[in-house]
Amino acid sequence: MTKILVAGFKGRMGATATQMVLKNADFELVGVYDPIATEKDLAELPEFAGQHAPVFTELNATLVAEPEIWIDFTIPKAAVANTQFALEHKISPVVGTTGFTAADIKALQTLAEQQKTGGLIAPNFSLSAVLMMQFSKQAAKYFPDVEIIEMHHDNKLDAPSGTAVKTAEMLAEVRGDKPQGNPDEKESIPGARGANYAGMRIHSVRLPGLIAHQQVQFGGIGEGLTIRQDTYDRESFMTGVALACRKVRQASQLYDGLEYLL
Template sequence: MIKILVAGFKGKMGATATKMVLEHDDFELVGVLDPFEDNTNLKQMAEYPEIDVPIFKQKEDVLSVEPDVWIDFTIPKVAYENTRFAIDHKIAPVVGTTGLTEEQLVELTARSESVKIGGLIAPNFAVGAVLMMQFAQKAAEYFPDVEIIELHHDNKLDAPSGTAIKTAEMMSEVRTHKKKGHPEEQELIKGARGADFEGMKIHSVRLPGMIAHQQVQFGGVGEGLTIRHDSYDRSSFMTGVALGCKKVVQLEKLVYGLENLL
């Protein structure tokens, strides 16, 4: 039985993860974390009337329940601090919060290696999204003309999304460098052509009603190729989160991307 703590349990992703842990036969929910929650136990909340699990306001207090895995769906600044804390106390982090910097990822990976604790930071936990990124990387070998359109709900804090950045990074490993657009093109409104990542354009859409969607659009002479993934419900991410929780306890370092565990 893997003992799990969920940080950010009141958010939409955190709440979905909490329910997944409660319903999974191999997991035991030993605590949840939210610094702004007044209740001290889940059973005090209408959503969990029969669940006797402590609610912690300070991360230091979670050590009393000795979790094996720390699931984190918070915000970038908090997620970085939480992940560093978890690693230092030999709790394997499974982090779905995006927006961590490259420097933070390098530091956290090195820190995990020094204490030999596994962990996972993933920009997307949907298995279909991971396959989409791998298919896009393969296509980029043959189609250097490519742009990414990612679409998310209007409460998402970071843009571009972690998935879009990860996709662009993977494609850049195999893609012949080429700057998109006409050499003399001009933006009549700044930002109209999107963000630039090594010559590829990334466009971020934020609208209510959406969950998480990404389209990788390739163009060639007389043809086009579209690779798209849609998450219509946050439950689509839970297969990957559950897989991460099972796998990280067997690792001795932090990895970035769910594809490393498939």
């Protein structure tokens, strides 16, 4: 069985990932990590009653569990350090935390190459989200005028979402830096037109009741195309997380995006 440790196990995504590991017969949960946890054993939490695994609050202490995979759903500042720690000890990271900078990813990819250790940083583990991004990249060849509307729950820490930024990067590879809209337009309320990335606009919606949704809207002369993805349950992300856990140990580099493992 593949030995897995989950960082951020008390958050909603981390808790879902922990349940996923416990449900898969080829995975072994060897521990969970959170620097501010007060529990000593996972079973102390009501939702994990009867499911025993040590709780670690210090990075170095996790090495006792000898994990092969480090699943990370924490916060950006912690995730960068956690991923570096994992790679330094030849533990394959599977990271769903968003907010990594391009410089962060490049530095971690260099470290992974030096350590000959595979891993993955993915802004979204939903298969439908990956397909949405791929289809949007194809559409941008024919419809370079595009805007992105991403919608998430009101407790999300970053804006735009990592998925929206990744989508914009992929679209920019095709359409380049292309200003769009009226160059003389004036915002009566600053920010009304959203964030500007390579000429395209990104709009972030934060409301209770939402989980993760994104709409990529293209416009052409006399026609339009909308590609939309909706996540209704965090369980949908776990197919991609499990896939990554099964594949990263065969790699020797750190991938930036789930599409590289599909």
